[in-house]
Amino acid sequence: MGPYSAISSYSRVEILHLLQEQPGRTVTELCERTGLHANTVREHLQRLVAAGHVVQEKEHRTTRGRPRVFYSAATGEADASSPVARARVQDAARRGDLMRRVLPGSAGPLDEDAAHQLDAIVDDLVDAGFDPLVDEHALTIDLTPCPHATSQADHLETLCRVHIGLMQSVLSEARGPLKVEGIASACDPETCVVHLTR
Template identity: 35%
Template sequence: MSERTLHDPPGPPAVGESRAQVLDILRATRDAVGVREIAERTGLHSNTARFHLDTLVKEGFAERTTEGSGRPGRPRVVYRSVASSAEPTGPRSYQLLARMLTGLITEALSQPAQAAVGAGEAWGRYLVDTPSPARRIDAEEAVRRLTQVLTDVGFAPGPVEHRPDPVVPLRHCPFREVAEEHRDTVCSLHLGLMRGALKEVRAPLGVDRLDPFVEPSLCLAHLAPADEHRAADRAA
């Protein structure tokens, strides 16, 4: 997007594979459905399903209501798709908004990259499929859960490679236009997202660093044993 472009490119908003699956289920279901039903039918973690549902509401593809108060207990929040004729039209300027907000954060905070890592960690903990307290997660399972989060967000992660240390290749940046202008802040947010996800599942490894745009469409997330990662955090 050029410096003077105010609107996002025309066409439907980019919808990740998981979010598209959620939308398909809403459109194919006559009655409104809750988060649990969506999670069961898609295999997504309930927090991830709720994130996609709420995003579809914000984008105008779905609506959120509560079931009638005649049922005992707390009213259940349910979702249904919005008819295509009621979908909002007109240009979108989310890239411009993202640039403006990222610029504001960069200028307003004394350590924006550090703040971005912290915010990313909170979202990573929220979006990952958290194991039960009694379950011990090995490195392979931890990477699988991390990869699922990255796939849901739109990073198109590949299998772990050794270069020579283990890395997760990220072959698509869903925030590329903003990241190119505010690399320190946006890439720190992505680093925190991955670190938070691995910490939440009590993984035996962490993300040591993120090398952005080593190729035009490739970033590398370097993995390290969790003990080394914690030591690096203490030294920072």
């Protein structure tokens, strides 16, 4: 796992998990749920927003006072789409198109939209410290061995849920037919294979 990965810290994983479970949380709520100091939570949220994993929205107030800021996990859907994630997906599609043009025989069996989704998800997984092996025919992504299994051994179930949510978010942001169906041998670092479906 790279030292600059936004999800290299379990505290950020925990915050992202809380936001995936219930969007629209405030810093105060996240402090209560995690036991972290408000400044620490804000710092983690800044990293997650900068990575495109979280979106923020200011409260629209009609009275005096500072508006609250609500945080939600980016889902790729219209109401929770991150401009950072959108740009990353577009960059991945451009790189994938270039690779398919210059490397004969590198085009797989998928249509352009699905290929762009795979370009985006592979980029995201590599940034998160994985070494993904994609089978375009079987629509699987082998992540074995999980690079997070040792450092996050006590939190594998939460970590797996967060990663599934992140993968689904990337696929949604890329606007294609593929979705995450599930993980074979979920939370087993020895066999981690993500199954996609159209």
